[in-house]
Structures are given as C-alpha cells and as structure tokens.
Amino acid sequence: MIEQDRIIKVNIDEEMKSSYIDYSMSVIVSRALPDVRDGFKPVHRRVLFGMNELGNNSDKPYKKSARIVGEVMGKFHPHGDSSIYGTLVRLAQPWAMRYPLVDGQGNFGSVDGDSPAAMRYTEARLRKIAEEMLVDINKDTVDFQLNFDDTLKEPVVLPTRIPNLLINGSSGIAVGMATNMPPHNLAEAVDATIAYIENNEIEISELIKYIKAPDFPTGGIIYGYAGVKEAFETGRGRVVVRSKVDIEVDDAGREKIVVNEIPYQVNKAELIKSVVALVEDKRVEGISHINDESDRDGMRIVIDIKRDANSNVVLNKLFKYTALQSSFSVNNIALVNGRPRMLNLKDLIRHFVDHRHEVVTRRTQFELSEAEKRAHLLEGFMIILDNLDEAIQIIRDSKTPEEARTRLMERFGLSDVQSRAIVEMRLRQLTGMEQDKLRAEYEEVMNLIERLKEILAKVELRMEIIKNELVEVKDKFGDKRRTEIVYASEEFNPEDFYSDDEMVITISHLGYIKRTALTEFRTQGRGGVGSKGSDSRDEDFIEYIYPASMHNTMLFFTQKGKCYWLKVYEIPEGSKNSKGRAIQNLLNIDADDKVNAFIRVKGLNDADYINNHYLIFCTKNGIIKKTSLEAYSRPRQNGVNAITIREDDQVIQVRLTNGDTHVVIANRNGRAIRFHESQVRTMGRTATGVRAMTLDEDGQDEVVGMICVPNNTKESVMVVSQKGYGKRTWLDEMDENGERILDENGTIVPVYRVTKRGGKGVKTMNITEKTGKLVSIKSVNDDNDLMIINKSGVVIRLKVADIRIMGRATQGVRLINLDKRNDEIASVCKVETEREEDTIEVNEAVEPGVNNEFNPEDNAMNNSGTENVSSEETEDNN
Structure with missing residues (x-):
C-alpha cells in the first residue's frame, strides 16, 4: 500500500507536451538562438568572457586552445569540450566570420572543409575587435547571473560597442524555428546605426542607402536586389550569391574560367567535385580540365574550356547546376527580452541602440557612484589637511585605531568611511605637494560628477556618446565591402545557357x-x-x-x-x-x-x-x-x-x-x-x-x-x-x-x-x-x-x-x-x-x-x- 502511494499517475499526453515545451524553450533560449543585443549565443558569450577572465587578450601571448576550453567548460559551459572548441575555431575562421573575434595560431581548418587540428596543438587569443565587445563589463553595465554550479557569475549579455549581430550574422536550428542571419559591412552598419540615432523615424528605404546589402567574408557577387530588399524590410528573403569569375585566354588561344571568390558557406573541395561529376555525367559539356590553384595569396580555381565550346554558356550552366551560384535564405530570428522574434533591419538597429543606451546609462551611473565615493574621501582628507596638527595630536593620544577613528569622527564630523581612510593614510600624503594633488584631484572629481549628472539628465548627450564610440569603432575596424552587388539581375535568363x-x-x-x-x-x-x-x-x-x-x-x-x-x-x-x-x-x-x-x-x-x-x-x-x-x-x-x-x-x-x-x-x-x-x-x-x-x-x-x-x-x-x-x-x-x-x-x-x-x-x-x-x-x-x-x-x-x-x-x-x-x-x-x-x-x-x-x-x-x-x-x- 505504501509503494502504491508513491506512484503518481499522470496523463502521458500532458506529460509529453509539457516536457517537450520545456525542452524546446531551453534550446531556443539557452542554445540555438542569438540575443539581439550582442548577437551571441550562450556558448559564444562564455568563450569570449572566459578568455577575457583568463587574461587571454590581444596584447598577451597565445594560450593553448585546450587551456581555454578547459577554463570555459569548468566554469561556465559544462556541455562537452567539442562544442566549445568548435565555437572557438569558428570564431577564428576568416571565411566563416566577416570579422573574426579570435586570433588563432595553428591549423584552424580551411575553406575546403578540412578539420582543425586537435585543441592541444592550436593556440588562440582575443582579437582587438572582440575586446570592444567586452569593454566596461566590470562597470555594472550588464546583468550577471550565477553559473551552472552557483559558484561564479557570468554575464547575461556582453556590453558590446559593435552591432555584432549585423556584422557577423548568426545561424542556428532550434525546436520549431531556425535563424540564418547574413553578415554585413561594419562601416555600413555603423553609418546606418548613426542615421537611426539621428532620426528614430527613419524608414528602411532610407537605411538601405547606408547598409546596402549583406557583405560576406568570402566575397562573391550578390546577383539581384529583390531578395536583399525583402530581407531588410521583412526579416525574410532569398539572397542569390554568385562566384566572382574571370575569363582568361592562354597563349594557345584557349579560354579558361578562373574562379577567384565563391559564395558564403560553400565548401571549395565539394564544389570542385560537383563540377567533375557534372562533366562525367555529361550534364555540362565543354570542360576539358579543372584544377585548384589556390594558395596563401588567394583562391584560384581554373576550369579549362574546350576549343569548340562557348565559355559563357558553360559558365552559366555551372551557375545553374553547382554551388558557384547559391542562395542565402535570410531568416532574422533573434531573442528579444528572452523571446524569439522576427526582425527587420530597423528592428535590429533599434534593439542594438537601446542596448547601448542602457549600457552607457549604467556605466555613467557606475562612474558617478565611484566618483561620489572618491569625492567623499577627498572631502575628509581636505578637512584633516586644514586641521592637520589637531588631527595628528588626536591620533597620537589615542590608544587604538578604533579610538582614533571615533574621536576624529566626533571632532570633525567625518563619516565612518572617511575616518577609516584617514587613519590608514600614509605619512607621505601629508607633504605639501601631496596636499596640492589631493585638492586638484578633488576639483577634477567634482567636475566629473557634474558632467556625469548632466549625461544622466540628457538623452541627447548619451546618444552623442554612443555615436562617438561607434565612429571610433568604425575608424579602428572599418573596411571596404568584399561582396559586390549587381542590382539589375534576378533569376537566370534561359538564353544564357x-x-x-x-x-x-x-x-x-x-x-x-x-x-x-x-x-x-x-x-x-x-x-x-x-x-x-x-x-x-x-x-x-x-x-x-x-x-x-x-x-x-x-x-x-x-x-x-x-x-x-x-x-x-x-x-x-x-x-x-x-x-x-x-x-x-x-x-x-x-x-x-x-x-x-x-x-x-x-x-x-x-x-x-x-x-x-x-x-x-x-x-x-x-x-x-x-x-x-x-x-x-x-x-x-x-x-x-x-x-x-x-x-x-x-x-x-x-x-x-x-x-x-x-x-x-x-x-x-x-x-x-x-x-x-x-x-x-x-x-x-x-x-x-x-x-x-x-x-x-x-x-x-x-x-x-x-x-x-x-x-x-x-x-x-x-x-x-x-x-x-x-x-x-x-x-x-x-x-x-x-x-x-x-x-x-x-x-x-x-x-x-x-x-x-x-x-x-x-x-x-x-x-x-x-x-x-x-x-x-x-x-x-x-x-x-x-x-x-x-x-x-x-x-x-x-x-x-x-x-x-x-x-x-x-x-x-x-x-x-x-x-x-x-x-x-x-x-x-x-x-x-x-x-x-x-x-x-x-x-x-x-x-x-x-x-x-x-x-x-x-x-x-x-x-x-x-x-x-x-x-x-x-x-x-x-
């Protein structure tokens, strides 16, 4: 009878539904979808934060990847080393990230799909652009939460100065939904963000003038603009990307198709295999030989054309039947306040600006609090300096530090914090030069407090700070577009074949x-x-x-x-x-x-x-x-x-x-x-x-x-x-x-x-x-x-x-x-x-x-x- 009382009967339909919903929400929130504010999933955020805590910065020596993985897994991400190392590797791959965040040393894979070396062989450190995403993290700019075993705290979001979700994109498959966000050019993204700050009512059609289209790390050509425009306006769209090719003629007069850039996320080795398979199956005729001549200076795939073949016809067939032309299906789903939402271009910029505004506000409040604390100490120092002989006499006559502190508080009206600092003050600070420094510092701190209060009082000043920091980031890390745009072309013209x-x-x-x-x-x-x-x-x-x-x-x-x-x-x-x-x-x-x-x-x-x-x-x-x-x-x-x-x-x-x-x-x-x-x-x-x-x-x-x-x-x-x-x-x-x-x-x-x-x-x-x-x-x-x-x-x-x-x-x-x-x-x-x-x-x-x-x-x-x-x-x- 007792055993039967311990068995709770439940409806299996309700239990499965409830359990699956819990599981799906866990995947959505804690694994697969990025946060709209910093553009990171939890594992990316933990890797960068762990490297920062490890002191693995851009101006420091490289550390073994195994050391980094162990640090992150032991403190913040107890889900296995493969997922952490895979994330670390991707953050270091220049063909995967438009702006890589990790500086890798060793074999981190290749665009051919080669696997990276084991983590015991590779080394890594943060890049400078990644440090911009972690700056001011110790100034109470973001909320922290307990880690998996409640022994440490980790950030809920990073206080990034860079619109990372825009510039690096993201991809992930959750339960019942997925995200696939393309990367964009940093300079264009900054310009569009500043334009939004200056006019919150700006239309997407105006923003497109600043941020023209996705900018993929592997370059290529965006072929047709309708999908780009649709993605910017609705959050969903199909962007067609073509390889960048040249037609060369050798000394014998034979034409060659030379591929210099391929679409984003295309495996070069698999691409070449697919071309070979088409030739063997006689689906594409006119190709005599294909060779991969890529080296450290760049990509170069050479396709030799037969004498009686038309290179343009062959090329257009390759565009149709291979990944030389592929489409990137944009699906801008990200977490907004912990909930997945479909976002258009303006939404992405607006949420980033709101995040930066909160970061700047909290940072200013933190700095104001610290400045007021310092000013309070300096006020106590200056009171003592004005009554130095009497204060020294009180301290000499006191039997214990506690007695000295109490008598100073009673005599000069000091606070507990001030009295403790005065008792612990070094004698060298009593020299005339040091006294002048303290008075100058007090004046400087008071000016700072006044400026920080003004910033907190005026939204315009906070927005100006955001703009200035964005311009600074653009000057440091901005570069030219890699992906060209062909506006007038859409689907294939059958005559091309x-x-x-x-x-x-x-x-x-x-x-x-x-x-x-x-x-x-x-x-x-x-x-x-x-x-x-x-x-x-x-x-x-x-x-x-x-x-x-x-x-x-x-x-x-x-x-x-x-x-x-x-x-x-x-x-x-x-x-x-x-x-x-x-x-x-x-x-x-x-x-x-x-x-x-x-x-x-x-x-x-x-x-x-x-x-x-x-x-x-x-x-x-x-x-x-x-x-x-x-x-x-x-x-x-x-x-x-x-x-x-x-x-x-x-x-x-x-x-x-x-x-x-x-x-x-x-x-x-x-x-x-x-x-x-x-x-x-x-x-x-x-x-x-x-x-x-x-x-x-x-x-x-x-x-x-x-x-x-x-x-x-x-x-x-x-x-x-x-x-x-x-x-x-x-x-x-x-x-x-x-x-x-x-x-x-x-x-x-x-x-x-x-x-x-x-x-x-x-x-x-x-x-x-x-x-x-x-x-x-x-x-x-x-x-x-x-x-x-x-x-x-x-x-x-x-x-x-x-x-x-x-x-x-x-x-x-x-x-x-x-x-x-x-x-x-x-x-x-x-x-x-x-x-x-x-x-x-x-x-x-x-x-x-x-x-x-x-x-x-x-x-x-x-x-x-x-x-x-x-x-x-x-x-x-x-």
Whole structure:
C-alpha cells in the first residue's frame, strides 16, 4: 500500500507536451538562438568572457586552445569540450566570420572543409575587435547571473560597442524555428546605426542607402536586389550569391574560367567535385580540365574550356547546376527580452541602440557612484589637511585605531568611511605637494560628477556618446565591402545557357518537331539525289523546314487559327535523321489541330517595332487578314486566337510585313495574284479577314502559298511543283544589270501586274501532267539556298543561283530527281547560303532580318512576352 502511494499517475499526453515545451524553450533560449543585443549565443558569450577572465587578450601571448576550453567548460559551459572548441575555431575562421573575434595560431581548418587540428596543438587569443565587445563589463553595465554550479557569475549579455549581430550574422536550428542571419559591412552598419540615432523615424528605404546589402567574408557577387530588399524590410528573403569569375585566354588561344571568390558557406573541395561529376555525367559539356590553384595569396580555381565550346554558356550552366551560384535564405530570428522574434533591419538597429543606451546609462551611473565615493574621501582628507596638527595630536593620544577613528569622527564630523581612510593614510600624503594633488584631484572629481549628472539628465548627450564610440569603432575596424552587388539581375535568363547558333526547325506532317544544327546539311548540286533528312514513319513525312537561331522566338500558327509561342532552345534537339518530338507535347494544341505556319521574332518588347509591323494571314480558301504585330506580342501558354477560321478553311501562311509590301498569292493550278498590302485594312486579332484571290471552281483548287515583297526589291519569285520542277521569275521586268525596266512614261514594267485583291490572278507556272500541281512559292535571291524535301523524307539543298531566271508562264527545270514513281515534293524552304561549298560556318552565316533593309520573308528576331490583349473584330469575306 505504501509503494502504491508513491506512484503518481499522470496523463502521458500532458506529460509529453509539457516536457517537450520545456525542452524546446531551453534550446531556443539557452542554445540555438542569438540575443539581439550582442548577437551571441550562450556558448559564444562564455568563450569570449572566459578568455577575457583568463587574461587571454590581444596584447598577451597565445594560450593553448585546450587551456581555454578547459577554463570555459569548468566554469561556465559544462556541455562537452567539442562544442566549445568548435565555437572557438569558428570564431577564428576568416571565411566563416566577416570579422573574426579570435586570433588563432595553428591549423584552424580551411575553406575546403578540412578539420582543425586537435585543441592541444592550436593556440588562440582575443582579437582587438572582440575586446570592444567586452569593454566596461566590470562597470555594472550588464546583468550577471550565477553559473551552472552557483559558484561564479557570468554575464547575461556582453556590453558590446559593435552591432555584432549585423556584422557577423548568426545561424542556428532550434525546436520549431531556425535563424540564418547574413553578415554585413561594419562601416555600413555603423553609418546606418548613426542615421537611426539621428532620426528614430527613419524608414528602411532610407537605411538601405547606408547598409546596402549583406557583405560576406568570402566575397562573391550578390546577383539581384529583390531578395536583399525583402530581407531588410521583412526579416525574410532569398539572397542569390554568385562566384566572382574571370575569363582568361592562354597563349594557345584557349579560354579558361578562373574562379577567384565563391559564395558564403560553400565548401571549395565539394564544389570542385560537383563540377567533375557534372562533366562525367555529361550534364555540362565543354570542360576539358579543372584544377585548384589556390594558395596563401588567394583562391584560384581554373576550369579549362574546350576549343569548340562557348565559355559563357558553360559558365552559366555551372551557375545553374553547382554551388558557384547559391542562395542565402535570410531568416532574422533573434531573442528579444528572452523571446524569439522576427526582425527587420530597423528592428535590429533599434534593439542594438537601446542596448547601448542602457549600457552607457549604467556605466555613467557606475562612474558617478565611484566618483561620489572618491569625492567623499577627498572631502575628509581636505578637512584633516586644514586641521592637520589637531588631527595628528588626536591620533597620537589615542590608544587604538578604533579610538582614533571615533574621536576624529566626533571632532570633525567625518563619516565612518572617511575616518577609516584617514587613519590608514600614509605619512607621505601629508607633504605639501601631496596636499596640492589631493585638492586638484578633488576639483577634477567634482567636475566629473557634474558632467556625469548632466549625461544622466540628457538623452541627447548619451546618444552623442554612443555615436562617438561607434565612429571610433568604425575608424579602428572599418573596411571596404568584399561582396559586390549587381542590382539589375534576378533569376537566370534561359538564353544564357545556349549559344545563338543557326538551326533548322523541322516539322513533320504528323506534327513531330525538332531543331537540328544547320551545319549538318551539306550543299549539293542541282538535280542531286539528296541526303536522308529524317527517319519518319511510313505514313509520316517532313512537311515544314524553317531556319532560325537558338535565341529566336517562334510564333506558331495552327490551321485552326491559334497562335503559340516557343523559344527555339525550348524545341528538342535532334540529329538530321531523328524523328523529333510531337508538338502536342510542347504546345497545348487540340488533337485535331496542327501547326502549319510560323514566324520568328526578336523584339516583342519593343513598342515601336511591334506597332509598326503587321502579320498577314492567308488561308487555303484565299482569305487574307492583316493585324498589327502588337496583338500577338503577349501570347499565353495555352495559345491565343490569331484569326477566326471558317469551318472548311485553314491557315496556310503567315508573313511579317512593315506595312509597305506587295503580296503575291499562288494557287495549285499555277496562277498568282499580286496586290499592295494597303488593299487589306488592319483588323483585330480575331477578325475573319477578306477575300484575297478567287479560286477555280473545280473543287480541288486551293492557295499553296503567299510571299510579301518590299517595294524595289531585287528578289525573284521561286515556284516549285509536285514532281520536282521549279523556276525563278522576276516580279518586274529587269535588264541585264538587274535594274527595273521602265516604259515610255517612266513606269515600272511588271511581270506580275499589280491588281486589286480578290481577282483570279495571272499564270505563274505552266502546269502540266509532267510538272504536277504547284506546291510552293518563295521570294529568293542569289544569296539563298533552297532546301527541298519530299514525302519519302529525302532532303536536298541547292543554290538558288544555279536556277536561271525564266518567263512567268514557263514550265521550269527539274530541281530534284524523285526515285519513287508516287513520290512528291512535300515542302520547300529557303536558307542563307554558306561561304564555302560543303561547309557551313555558323558564325559567318548572314543572320536574316538583322540587316538594315527590311525583309518580310526573313522576319525579325527578339524576345516576347507571355500575356495577351485581345480585340475582337470580324469582317465579311466579300
């Protein structure tokens, strides 16, 4: 019965909850989070205080780290030597602390993550900046508490003159919360603190002018300012830090990426291993060798780049996939009055200033108390000096010191403290010189008392003292920023990862797309058999080929009249013989829809450009529509309606114009119509359009293509038929010198006469059974090549200059030999010719659309947005 009475039954849920709360509060307050006033956790504070008590100051010899650890563990921190030594080591590491507080001698680890030597081998002492955090600690400036065994006292907080939490930061994981505070520049932190003292109502936006951003001990570059600003304003933010690198070129002309500084808290050895792993996994190509050439003079990681690689592209991939670029997640949680709080920049400065104000006030009170005590003694001395003979006689006549003290108190009205000091006074202090010194000291002490009382009476004087001490600290320890700031950059620009190489975009009949380097295609003579351009399924064949560069923006238009947007580098890369990837997997296209027209642009953010250029749509049934490019400058991910299409119609061509071009549209039966684009008024994005050409009523006729030719162009019209025949024809009559022929009235003599839209047009090719129906019309010149691909997947590239100019109504010449009887031409595309036959140098290729003369066939090239503004407009086809 007695044993049962000793057992107390408790609810296990309540006991666990209570115990865990006690444990978590202990971790939060006594281990993991720093105090906002001095920026220290208990272990840091105890290490510095223990070293100070040990006399291990900057002007004294080093002491063994084991001696320091033993002192701190035995007196203040009974939690094991490893935690104390780990703290001591970190306080001495210049790559871990922006302003190291311990001066270490020996092996204290390295930025490669090497472990420090055992504490019996290393030595340490305080640095001068650490002594500034301990100054005046014996002047009752801070509260003390009993240590773990109640035998000694330790400070609750240090009376630091330096905003340590700002300049050195802190990190720690508590229970249910964590802190991660970046270091800052001391000079900037002092300037911001002084600005706050001078104006307590200062906004964070004003403080940022003084303390610009974190300043990491390892340097680097802060890449983008939004995260910094957010952290200053809210206490939380993401600061992106990049390594500082240079691109060097050796004597052999090979490029090297040289890393001189890495982000804060990045392990250099692990960083190098990660780069090697990426190269081995072929995730980053273009690196031939990596070597660590760091020494005592600084960091130097050398990455050799292969001859055919682009160093900037490699570097940007390393930034993305390795710790060469990393982010510091700011989480400013610190203890305020023993409670964890999230703090912004102004809060951190305000709490430090409040702490310094309390320290200065308590120090002044302490000094006033000491001065008043001394003045009281000096008053007693001066009374005795004025009555020296009598006082000496009283002391001589007294039998004991106690009797002498009592008689002096009664005779001269002295206090107990004064009488004791007088009895214990040495005879030498009775000399005339010493008497003068005492009187001078009394006067000096009284002046001091008056000044100290004035300081205690006026807040302005106390704040001035704080400012002066901060300026003194700045003069002693201030230095320049190590971390640079790049304000205008935020997230990665995807274009940074791709060279702007020339590519060929290939789209098959069943909707498979790929990009292939233009250099994979070789030039062949006219009439050649061609080379295999794609391995496609029997029922599939290549239908569209289109030249573009990696940074181009592609606008895709479907036969149902929708517009989609992709960067060329977002299109999957494939070899010349690969099938590609289904467009439906890249764009949100309906199952019964497909892309059959596209343009490339490079300036959808340029308001002047997009408002002065137009998209002209042509449909299979001969409908044309003209809309400002601005209406398509902000496509959505799910596409936008580009044109309203009737049920039995579809978009076959889209062209970019400058508002002053001639439109030429050709049909299957070999006719073409030419009219100025002003014949088509500008309509809204969803308009239907108007009639461009009247088709034959045989039930099989349809429009095969459209070209838009600027005025005074010297380009010719290229038409190709189903069975491999083609020819070039001038748009206007030309002489032998390539100049337009004028009639007797000075008017240009057209080959294709200019008419109004909606007519039947004129013959552009003599269509026979041998030639087959017309399949393509292009605007070309002698600088172009033609890429012709048939339904069996064979592609041939030939020079346009090899095809002679012929009359408008002629049959043309054979361009490609079709091996199979039922084979037909599927698609024709023009590209810029290469400088030398059988070789194509990408860097020598003429980039279409960049020259000064506008070329609507080439389109233009720039970036685009991602939103859309719609304007509904419809028009009858008449």
